[in-house]
Amino acid sequence: MCCFFSYYYYYYYYYYYYLFLFTGVYIKCLAKLHLTGCSALASLPDSIDRLKCLDTLHLSGCSRLATLPDSIGGLKCLAKLHLTGCSGLASLPDSIDKLKCLDTLHLSGCSGLASLPNSIDR
Secondary structure, three states, X not given: OHHHHHHHHHHHHHHHHHHHXXXXXXXXXXXXXXXXXXXXXXXXXXXXXXXXXXXXXXXXXXXXXXXXXXXXXXXXXXXXXXXXXXXXXXXOOHHHHHOOOOOEEEOOOOOOOOOOOHHXXX
């Protein structure tokens, strides 16, 4: 019985460790995310705004990426956004104007992008 309890406790502990790991508790301080060349990437999760410390996001060469989620405006520390070669990108969300720290935006090769949000020139 003692061994069973010990095993159960061990399993219980590691279950919650991995639960926290995959819900973003340990990666919320991620500063740089490079997904360059992920040609199969079609979208980003709406929960991307949980990455509060993210300052650099490289999505260059993600040719199937059609749009960015509105929640991207919640990335208050984002300074660099690289979208070079995202030919499937049709639009940018209006929430991009909430990225007050954004100083670099690479859009070369985004052939599907017809226009920029009106709020981007403010």
